Amino acid sequence: MKGTNLGEYEELVLLTVAALGTEAYSVAICDELEKYTERSAKLGVVHAVLNRLEEKGLLKSHLGEATATRGGKRKRYYEVTQAGKLALTKTRQVRETLWQLIKGFNLEGSI
Amino acid sequence: MNKLNKATSGAIPPRWAQNLLHWYCRTDLVEDLEGDLNEYFERNLKTHGTRWAKIIYCLDVVKFCRPYTIRKPDFFNLFIHYLMLNSYLKTTRRNLVRNKLFSVINIIGLAVSMSVGLLVIAFIHDLRSYDEFHADKENIYRIITHYTSADQPTVDLASTSVKVGQQIGKTTSAIKHLTILRSGFWGDAIVGSVTLPMGAMWADSSFFNVFTFPLLKGNPATALKDPYSLVLTPKMAEKLFGEADPMGKLVRFDTTYYKVTGITSPIPKLSHLQFDALVSFASIERNHPSKDAAFYSWGNIWQNYVYMVLNPDITPTYVQTTLDHLNVTENKQLINQKISVSLQPLKQIALGPMLQNSIGPHISPVVVWVLSGFALVVILSACFNYTNLSIARSLRRSREVGVRKLIGAMKSHVVGQFLIESTMISLLAFAFAFILFYFLQKQFLDLDPFISNLVSLEFSPKLLVYFLLFSVGMGIAAGLFPALFFSAINPVQVLKGASGWTLFRHVNLRKALILIQYTLSLIFITTTLVGYKQYQGFITLDLGFTTENILNIRMQGNKAALLEKELREIPEVKAISKSMMITSLGSAHGSSVKYKDTQDSSMTWLNMVDEQYLLLHDHHLIAGKNFTPKANTAQESEIIVNEQLLRRFNISPNNPAKAIGEWLVVENKKLAIVGVVKDFHYGTVMNTLAPVMFRYSADGQNGYLNVKITSTDLSATMAHIKNAWQKIDKVHPLEAEFYDDQIKKAYRQFSVMIRVIGFITFLSVCIASLGLLGMVVFTTETRLKEISIRKVLGASEAGLMYQMGKSFLFLLLLASLIALPVTYFFFDSVVLIHFAYHSPIGWMEMASGVVAVILLALGLISSQTFIAARINPAQVLKGE
Structure with a gap:
């Protein structure tokens, strides 16, 4: 199933949504991504990824309450679905398995 | 930081960018997206300032335009429009009846302005249909000439030399057919007892290959092949031969006989080539054998026209390179002159740049633009009325819109309704405009013979389609603003009963x-x-001379002395003079003049007159005397000049009397200045006063008789003059006009x-x-x-x-x-x-x-x- 595989950026976004818990909406996700990956996260790109993940069924969203900020516009909060959680776990497992196959890995040589 | 905050606290994102977002973005995404953009906007306000924040906002709006955000076309909406059409029409009708005054104002305004628009559309349509009937219309080109010389202003000519036609035809294979025409054939056609003045064009044998003028009789391939062949239009043929078959018959011009070898079908009105007859080019080649260097020279560019059909796969630039090459090589032989030829597409002949020596009707695009501009102003004015009155009456309508919206109409439905309404009114106005158009059309054609020559403004089904499109467009233009205005109405506010708010918005x-x-x-x-x-x-x-009660009679080749004798017997005729041309009407004749310095020559305007001319026109002689009467055959020796000429050559400009007796050289003749006249307007008001000379000629055969008349019964006098004319010339009708009328013309x-x-x-x-x-x-x-x-x-x-x-x-x-x-x-x-x-x-x-x-x-x-x-x-x- 090619469609359910996670791309690198998709994985990052999905993880961020999970990390933010109930506060995961587009701008916060961007900020969080920028903070941890130390690369700039463009709103347009992130939004497109969120939309794609929702289409794949890995995320679900609902509109929050209107507040005085953002010109009175409501925020769309994202939440990782069960399928999303499974996908994340699966990716992590693949990585872990691969990591365990490497013998005597250390960073000393490259420094 | 604080300062920046203060300055930017009130800033909002650009409205147009917001509207753009709302326009393209799916409704389920737009709120969240806009919120995100707002959040970033506020952030950018603090870090980058208002300007940058706005720019970034706009960029982001554009960037968000991705396949998944774009709204899909809503067919359901269109379906609702269709269902509601009946209701829209009903409300339109009710509104028209309810506000009779406003309806009348709107319909009259729209109808009147629309009729002007229709006229302009018909006019442009006619101009664009010029020369449409030629089979090769897309590939027909004409060679035009740009002429520069040292002592004259540069001219752009529609004509060109015979040489370029012959050369280009030989040197490139890109040309399918090429034909050379020559204007200026003029004479009295004589068949038996019928004599008819006739103008024609010389055309070579491939004329009918280039142009699509079907022949009713005769073979297009050979009709213009032999010398002294003549192709007639049906109108001319009927005038000359009546009912008889003209084919193969002879027509005499002066002493030469021409044989009729073809009859064309009638020439379409919308053709830039208009002729009564064509004479084979071989006839003129017979008169100018190949030895005649002047006729075939590169510089003989005044009367010949070259048209060609290019092969369909050839671009005109390809032929132009050959022409450029020709320009360079041929211009080497010219001194102080430069002639460059280029191609002009057939479509630009009738409606294109102004060229000298052009044949057939022509109008410059500027005139068309100006006319369209006028029409547009009037149309806009009527649309403004509609907009104004609709919005002014918005109180009542806004309730209706409020109810519609509450029931579930969307913005686009309201816009649709109002556009349909304005289009209905505009179509109603079109019915009136169409009647007005018929009236206007006649008035416009009668405005000037030039216009009725140029276009016919005839109605055609194609035109009706344009008209309808135009009136629908006008309806939309008139209704667009009211539609947007009403669609933005907030139903809650309107229906709450507050009446004041829309009234004075x-x-x-x-x-x-x-x-x-x-x-x-x-x-x-x-x-x-x-x-x-x-x-x-x-x-x-005040031209500097008098034009009152002077009748100018064109002599058309008759002996002036004969007519003069006849006219003298009419008591109302007080004086008669002769002149080669009539001044102050815009036409000019010039000749090169030298004074003592043989290097210094000057183009000088000229009129050839007899000894009566200056007296009759009250020209003011400030020094010297009038011409001495002489026989036609006598050697020319005298000249009268104006003050400007003295100034030009510095011949004692302050004391004209001293200039008397000085010699000028004109066309290799030494002429003595016998008189100096006060400066007068030789050209029109557009020209400044320039050097002018009068030369003596008592001949007047190809010029005019100037007849001073003092008459109380003008029509009787004119009848006498007509009789006198008919005694000396039975063929040509009298061409006589009063000087004042000529100036008006x-x-x-x-x-x-x-x-x-x-x-x-x-x-x-x-x-x-x-x-x-x-x-x-x-x-x-x-x-x-x-x-x-x-x-x-x-x-x-x-x-x-x-x-x-x-x-x-x-x-x-x-x-x-x-x-x-x-x-x-x-x-x-x-x-x-x-x-x-x-x-x-x-x-x-x-x-x-x-x-x-x-x-x-x-x-x-x-x-x-x-x-x-x-x-x-x-x-x-x-x-x-």
Whole structure:
């Protein structure tokens, strides 16, 4: 199933949504991504990824309450679905398995 | 940081970018997206400042335009429109009937302006259909010539040399067919007892390969092959031969016989090539054998026309390179001159750049643009009326829209409804406009023979399609703003019963539209009046000689002495003189003149006259004497010049008497100055005074007789003159015109222009007045209660009228403050700089138009406000 595989950026976004818990909406996700990956996260790109993940069924969203900020516009909060959680776990497992196959890995040589 | 905050606290994202987002973005995404953008915008305000924040916002809006955010076209909406059509039509009808005054104003305004638009469309359509009937129309090109020489202004010619036609035909394979034409065949065609003056063109044998003029009789391949072949149009053939078959018959011109080898079908009106007959080019080649270097020279560019059909796969630039090459090699042999030839597509001949020596009807695109501009102004004015009145009446309609919206109509439904409504009204107006168009069309064609030659404005189904498209477009243009206005209505606010809010919204817009209408109307009316005054100045300009009661008779090759003898017997004829040409009408003859310095020659305007001419025209001799009468055969020896010529050659310009007896060299003849005349206008008002010379010629055969007449019964005198003419020439009709009429004719284009602008002025003033009337009626109606209360509290009627009319009055004054300087500037630095002599722009004609328009508007305003002010307040307030 090619469609359910996670791309690198998709994985990052999905993880961020999970990390933010109930506060995961587009701008916060961007900020969080920028903070941890130390690369700039463009709103347009992130939004497109969120939309794609929702289409794949890995995320679900609902509109929050209107507040005085953002010109009175409501925020769309994202939440990782069960399928999303499974996908994340699966990716992590693949990585872990691969990591365990490497013998005597250390960073000393490259420094 | 704090400072930045303060400055930017009120900043909002650009409205257009928000609207763009709302327009393209899916409705389920748009709120969240906009919120995100707002959040970033506020952040950017703090870090980058207002400017950058706005720029980034716009960029982001554009960036968000991705496949997944774009709204899908909503077919359901269209379906609803279809279902609601009946309801829309019904409301339209009800509204038309409910507000009769407004409906009439709208329909009249739209119909009148639309008829002008229809006329312009028909005009442009005709111009664009020129030469459409040629089979190879896409690939036909004409060779045109750009001529520069040392002592003359450069000219662009439609004509070219025979040589270039022959050369280019040989050197490139890109040309499918090529034909050479030559204008200037003129003579009396004689068949038996019939004599008919006839003009024709020489054309070579491939003429019918290039152009599609089907032959009714004769073979197109051979008709123009042999020398002395003649192809006639059916009209000419009938005049010469009557019912008989002309094929193979002989037609005599002077001493030469031409054989009729073909009859064309009638020449279409929309063809730039118009001819009565074609003569084979071989005939003229017979007269100019190949030894005749001048005829076939590169420099003989004045009478020949070269047309060609290019092979379909060849671009004109390819042929142009060959022509450029030819230009370079041939120009090497010319001294002080340069001739460069280039290609002109067939489509640009009738409607394209102005060329000298052009054949057939032609109009410059500028004229078409100006006409379209006028029509557009009038049309916009009518659309403004519609917009203004619709929005002014918005109170009642906005309730309707509110209810529609509550029931579930979307913005696009409301927009659709109002556009359909305005289109319906516009189509209604079209019915009237169509009738007006028929009337206008005749008027327009009668305006000037030039126009009726140029176009026929005939109606065709294709034209009807354009007309309908145009009226639908006009309906949409008129209804667009009201539609957007009504669609933005908030139903809750409207239905809550608050009445005031829509009434006085967009007051500034309404005022601006009235201001524009009146400014344009005032500009038009002052332009007409100032232009008319200038035109009057042109035709009554003191030319430096008299033109009163002088009848100019074109001699058409007859012996002047014979006619003179006949005319002398008519008692009303007081004096007769002869001249080669008539001055001050725009045409000019010139010759090169030298004084003592043989290197210094000057092009000098010239007229050949007899000894009576200066007396008859009251030319003022400031030194010397008139010509001494001489026989035709005698050696020419005398010349009379004007002051400008003395100045040009510095022959004692301050004391003309001393110039008498000096010698000038003209065409290798030594001529003595015998007299000096005061400067006069040889050209039109567009030309400055220039050196002019009179030379002596008592011949007059190819020129004119100038006949001074003092008559109380003009028609009787003219009949006598006609009789006298018929005694000496039975073939050609008399061509006689009064000098003053000829001058009027020379400035004909200006009189046509003034009449066109005058008509547009009339329309635009009418439409603007109608609009104003509508607005005044509306304002007084809505303020009736206020007026009544004011009256009860003791306001006078005059005070009330002033109270109601002052805002309109202010608009009118503002309009004239804009219009007057604009018009003055337009004439002072755009129009009148082309005229060397013109009367100053008078404040009288500037002001009178403005005063007239303002008085009319005041009349409208006061009549309505007067009614309102006179009303019994008790009646109005009783209902409360």
